[in-house]
Amino acid sequence: MKAAELTEILQTNHEDKEKLRDIEFTGLTQDTRRLTPGCCFVAIKGLNFDGHEHVQEAADAGANLIIVERPVEITGTTTVVTVPNTYRALAQISARFFDDPSAAMTMFGVTGTNGKTTITHLISKILDDQGSTTGIIGTMYNKIGEEKLPTINTTPDPHTTQELLRKMVDQGVMECAMEVSSIALVQGRAWGVDFDTAVFTNLTEDHLDYHKTIENYFDAKALLFSQLGNSYHKSQKTKTAVINIDDPYGRRLIEKTAANVLTYGTHGQGLLQAKNIAVTSHGTKFDLEIYGRTYPVQLQLMGDFNVYNALAAFGATYEHGLNPEDIIKSLEHVQGVRGRFQVVPNDYDITVIVDYAHTPDGLKNVLNTINAFANQRVFCVVGCGGDRETEKRPIMAKIAVANATDAVFTSDNPRTEDPESILDEMVTGLSTKSYTRNSDRRDAIYFALTQAEPGDVVLIAGKGHEDYQIVGTTKHHFDDVEVVNDFFDETR
Numbered sequence: 439m440k441a442a443e444l445t446e447i448l449q450t451n452h453e454d455k456e457k458l459r460d461i462e463f464t465g466l467t468q469d470t471r472r473l474t475p476g477c478c479f480v481a482i483k484g485l486n487f488d489g490h491e492h493v494q495e496a497a498d499a500g501a502n503l504i505i506v507e508r509p510v511e512i513t514g515t516t517t518v519v520t521v522p523n524t525y526r527a528l529a530q531i532s533a534r535f536f537d538d539p540s541a542a543m544t545m546f547g548v549t550g551t552n553g554k555t556t557i558t559h560l561i562s563k564i565l566d567d568q569g570s571t572t573g574i575i576g577t578m579y580n581k582i583g584e585e586k587l588p589t590i591n592t593t594p595d596p597h598t599t600q601e602l603l604r605k606m607v608d609q610g611v612m613e614c615a616m617e618v619s620s621i622a623l624v625q626g627r628a629w630g631v632d633f634d635t636a637v638f639t640n641l642t643e644d645h646l647d648y649h650k651t652i653e654n655y656f657d658a659k660a661l662l663f664s665q666l667g668n669s670y671h672k673s674q675k676t677k678t679a680v681i682n683i684d685d686p687y688g689r690r691l692i693e694k695t696a697a698n699v700l701t702y703g704t705h706g707q708g709l710l711q712a713k714n715i716a717v718t719s720h721g722t723k724f725d726l727e728i729y730g731r732t733y734p735v736q737l738q739l740m741g742d743f744n745v746y747n748a749l750a751a752f753g754a755t756y757e758h759g760l761n762p763e764d765i766i767k768s769l770e771h772v773q774g775v776r777g778r779f780q781v782v783p784n785d786y787d788i789t790v791i792v793d794y795a796h797t798p799d800g801l802k803n804v805l806n807t808i809n810a811f812a813n814q815r816v817f818c819v820v821g822c823g824g825d826r827e828t829e830k831r832p833i834m835a836k837i838a839v840a841n842a843t844d845a846v847f848t849s850d851n852p853r854t855e856d857p858e859s860i861l862d863e864m865v866t867g868l869s870t871k872s873y874t875r876n877s878d879r880r881d882a883i884y885f886a887l888t889q890a891e892p893g894d895v896v897l898i899a900g901k902g903h904e905d906y907q908i909v910g911t912t913k914h915h916f917d918d919v920e921v922v923n924d925f926f927d928e929t930r
């Protein structure tokens with residue numbers, strides 16, 4: 439790529455623009471550990487490292503161009519250019535380097551505390567059923583058609599994102615549903631993506647260790663909506679915001695966007711509404727109303743919260759031009775998303791549910807859904823992740839005690855924290871009689887399953903699809919569903 443192209447997109451002074459005139463680069467990276475000769479290296483200041491301290495390494499390894507945001511000293515002939523914000527520059531250069539793939543397809547960005555993974559999968563399923571080949575970027579994996587690639591973050595860094603989007607376009611993907619986390623929005627990971635549709639699910643307490651206040655957390659989510667249509671991309675696509683109007687933060691978001699807005703809800707407001715919702719142990723029924731027309735819907739997905747997820751996916755794909763009957767048919771066929779209200783079949787008439795609820799709101803919703811059909815005991819095995827916000831710990835424990843007959847507290851991913859200290863924080867203020875505690879997750883699951891009688895429900899919350907447990911800095915293999923199956927294989 440000719441660096442001269444960057445003069446249009448980078449905020450540099452005249453002198454630096456001149457420097458860019460005659461350079462070319464063959465690759466792009468923000469990590470010296472992955473640098474190839476002839477490439478452009480962008481120095482990022484992270485939480486653990488500062489790329490600016492690695493610029494000499496980059497030059498020595500043969501970088502043709504180095505982008506920085508503060509003065510650096512290097513020996514050698516590599517060209518160094520300064521911009522105000524290297525993360526933004528990385529997003530912009532990545533989009534250009536991969537020839538702006540998001541502009542060549544329909545991009546659905548989904549943000550909110552809970553429901554992102556579910557909604558991206560629903561959108562993808564609806565479109566696949568219409569014969570599309572779709573992509574997904576999110577928590578569980580990045581998906582290009584049938585191919586699933588492992589991922590570290592819910593929303594990858596901008597370089598990885600653009601590289602993925604380019605692969606998608608090259609492989610015939612025309613639509614991509616992408617989870618956009620609040621942390622990613624603050625860090626500018628999604629800057630180079632030209633979204634057509636932005637979906638807002640809900641906003642409740644989460645990630646306060648990172649954002650500090652709920653207002654900052656809201657401001658982060660709002661960036662997806664304020665940036666919609668304000669980008670420097672080549673395309674002139676129509677922009678749509680699909681917003682949950684039952685959520686007070688959703689109502690505030692409407693003011694933040696210049697895009698067309700489709701509101702959805704279940705409380706009698708919204709252009710798109712669900713009415714007469716009935717939850718059973720086999721699924722959820724409701725009437726979907728849009729612009730004065732009503733359609734009956736029978737989801738296999740459980741829980742009120744999945745009605746919201748279905749509305750969000752309906753709204754996004756309806757605005758994309760799909761026929762309501764076709765969308766509903768697809769929604770009705772979805773059996774579930776892995777680790778989200780996943781029922782683990784067994785021969786003992788115990789309803790075992792593995793669910794990714796790892797926030798207070800998520801846990802409350804899942805327990806409410808269970809209580810709507812359960813008529814015997816409800817066990818709730820749950821923990822809270824280490825090196826994450828501590829505020830949610832006692833709140834989640836109280837929700838478990840209040841909404842389950844038997845609360846069993848255990849470890850989630852303790853990471854570098856002491857598992858017993860996390861449990862101490864969870865049970866603060868609770869009577870010791872109201873719960874059982876065992877920091878070994880396998881033992882805690884076995885304990886609940888041993889106690890359970892036919893007809894009881896056992897919810898195992900917090901880790902959903904995860905097939906690992908992070909203890910210290912080591913990732914061990916651990917899979918809630920597998921542990922449940924081991925129990926039934928071994929002990930009965």
Ligand SMILES: CC(=O)N[C@H]1[C@@H](OP(=O)(O)OP(=O)(O)OC[C@H]2O[C@@H](n3ccc(=O)[nH]c3=O)[C@H](O)[C@@H]2O)O[C@H](CO)[C@@H](O)[C@@H]1O[C@H](C)C(=O)N[C@@H](C)C(=O)N[C@H](CCC(=O)O)C(=O)O
Pocket residue numbers: 468469470471481482483484485486487488489492577590591592593594595619620621622
């Ligand atoms: C706290 C946080 O957000 N960290 C993210 C951040 O890492 P970091 O700031 O630690 O980066 P760093 O390791 O200090 O490196 C800084 C720079 O120096 C470079 N470097 C470093 C060493 C070297 O020798 N040479 C070199 O060039 C690195 O490549 C990098 O460019 O940038 C990385 C690349 O984008 C992310 O993978 C990483 O996410 C970590 C793994 C993480 O756990 N993040 C969580 C908090 C997160 O982002 N979660 C959200 C929400 C999840 C959800 O709700 O679903 C998510 O989107 O995943």
Ligand SMILES: Nc1ncnc2c1ncn2[C@@H]1O[C@H](COP(=O)(O)OP(=O)(O)OP(=O)(O)O)[C@@H](O)[C@H]1O
Pocket residue numbers: 550551552553554555556557577592617639640743744746747777778779793794795796799800801803804902
């Ligand atoms: N619309 C919703 N409202 C509230 N809770 C929900 C909703 N959808 C799902 N949940 C609960 O939250 C859990 C996580 O759902 P999902 O993975 O779809 O959310 P997410 O936003 O992708 O989460 P993450 O931020 O961890 O990626 C589910 O297992 C369920 O318990």
Ligand SMILES: N[C@H](CCC[C@H](N)C(=O)O)C(=O)O
Pocket residue numbers: 592796822823824826850851900901904
């Ligand atoms: N995206 C969230 C997921 C939390 C899942 C839970 N199992 C944990 O590890 O705390 C995070 O990384 O904070």
Ligand SMILES: [Mg+2]
Pocket residue numbers: 554555576577578592617
């Ligand atoms: Mg997710």
